[in-house]
Amino acid sequence: MASIELSEKYDNYDYPIEAPEPQEGHSGNLTAEQQAKVHQLRMLLEAEGVTERLDSLTLLRFLRARKFDVELAKQMFLDTEKWRKETKLDEILPTWDYPEKPEISKYYKQFYHKIDNDGRPVYIETLGGIDLTAMYKISTAERMLTNLAVEYERVADPRLPACSRKAGHLLETCCTIMDLKGVTLTKVPQVYSYVKQASVISQNYYPERLGKLFLINAPWGFSTVWSVVKGWLDPVTVKKINILGSSYQSELKKHIPAENIPKEFGGTCECAGGCENSDAGPWHDPQWARPAKWEQKADSAAAPAAAPAPAPAVAEEEVATDAAPAAA
Template sequence: MANTTPAHEDGHQPLTKTVSAASNASHKRAKSFRQETAKEFQAREKHPLAGHFGHLTSDQESAALEFRKELHEKGLYTPASEKGQASHDDTTLLRFLRARKFDVPSAVTQFSDTEKWRQETKIEQLYDTIDINEYEQARSVYPQWTGRRDRRGIPVYLFKVGHLNDKTMNAYAKSTAHKGSTTQVGGSSKTPDRMLRLFALYESMTHFILPLCSVLPREHPETPVDSTNNIVDISGVGLKTFWNLKNHMQDASTLATAHYPETLDRIFIIGAPSFFPTVWGWVKRWFDPVTVSKIFILSANDVLPTLEKYIEKKNIPKKYGGDLDYDFGMLPNLDEDAKQLLSDMQHTTESGWTIGPIRWVGGDGPGARVVAVGSENGRKRSTVLAIPDHLPVNHVINGETGAVPLNFSDTPGTLGADLTAVKKAKAASGKSLETNGERSNGALPETTVNGQMEALAIS
């Protein structure tokens, strides 16, 4: 005989109640997510530099000390000493702490995972040897620096999603399938080659664009620039394109959040199609509330007023109501401060920019150098492009005799950078360099120490 006992009397909830319960749970999670997002947005708008170098609370300073200590004990960090600079600058360490709300054990775990990933991918070596054509191919399908900064001095990137159609992405995928320089360097890595090329661009951000922006005139020069603003144009993008890009974007977001935390300040989404609210419902699930709180979805009428709140009109591309002659695909259009600082840049294109990866070496003192790296025609580059003059050294501590400070690093804007620069300045005269006792016209040693190309060897 068939069992006629109602399902809920047999210890199970009826389907209608199960669906209702699941719906309520989903609603509560969504509400909690929105509340956390709003909370993060309000806190950041009120105190944008909270948790950054030079703006730490006493508790955060204590957490930073504990973080360094634990990393040192685990062999993940080497503090600065008379023998050399710290293995990692303060700005990097603070990014990991902020990402974990200054929870030291959690930050240690994330930092450890990142160090393991960097070793497996050989990301430093990849950046110094990647073929410049492969690098430029990657740059063509990811956000690009406009050459301008926002009102706080943070670099402004532009990304047009519309050109990432099937033809473009298939061609890019095909190019990454060949055994290029990234495959040769990171061949044993579990990270796909297309992702390694993306992270070469992240290395460009951390090794050149952020250090450059850190030494340019701006409010709060004591705090290094460590994040970017992004204008993301999705006008003309169909639902099929969004769906096809889903895995690609999700992988990139996951790895970037894990290994380059807190490098995003804001994202301004422009040109959202009518179906975007539906798409956004599942896109935002890729991110945590902190990241979602940094995303602005702008209507056509809100684009210029909102952008101008954060970016001067002269630094907003003309397409979005500003005065800047820049469109996606162009090389950076540097502002006057950057042009003046890099006025002696050599080996450039007509726009005054060098294609391929670049490193900023030497902090914000007289030893600063702009160096072209990567490979060209199978030969590794290590050429000094520019020797910036008149850098804003704000806090040299008694020349060389000052005590080694807690914040001793080579990052522009930190005390360690100035002390390092004072030492390096001894050997810097004119525009030729002295390396290991020999004069050089620009070629650098082909070695990297602590992730930075050493331009000068000075005792």
């Protein structure tokens, strides 16, 4: 097993790129065949005209998501690039604003808040209040899903790189808390409708980002449903999912420090202005935070072009003999 071979052209990491423990198919624990498939996938994508996001860690995530089947990983990557262009995500990202978030949060909270014991960003969702009719009067399905995608981009950079710097090793996944309190049978269709749309984005375009998932306040009978559903899922994914009832607090605190858990979920944190609005985490700590690459690119594009250097003085006779205009 070996570390990943870095590409001079695409790999420019300013954070650790190896996990603390060997994980199959991850940087630091690759077979020669897996390493060769990273190179192969990059070459195939370049042949398709792809020039962005070809760094080794990104390619490895797509390969792992498709069990290192290069053709399937290539198709997944191309589908993602097509979706990015259709949604104009790269154009939207640097200037995205979501002023309706406080109103949407009355029905559906989504926020990142500090880190778990492993140093990963903690992501929290509350599903019980979802009312699509009311929410679509505040925003649109398109804007809500765009905001979700923007947050995924911000997870990739700057959140996870900052967490990796603080932890001293590579972190590529998040710890998710999904609160099912209030999800009744009558609400299931609406909750399922939205979650299904959101899941398409996460599964198809942002593979290998789930570290742990805690489903808390799971309603009565959910465990029975889960015993059936988990048979349809990849065993690797099943291991990451924990179903907890209303007495979830003690189990949650085994994985996340109490001071990092909002008080409403059994922790002790009470951020000024509300934990759901703070976005607290290493990504805002000057010791670990760095500008995201998409921010740097946007700043570079916005910078005024340097004034052209004055043309050197030439003799009058030279002008007469070389009157062809300079190339534009």
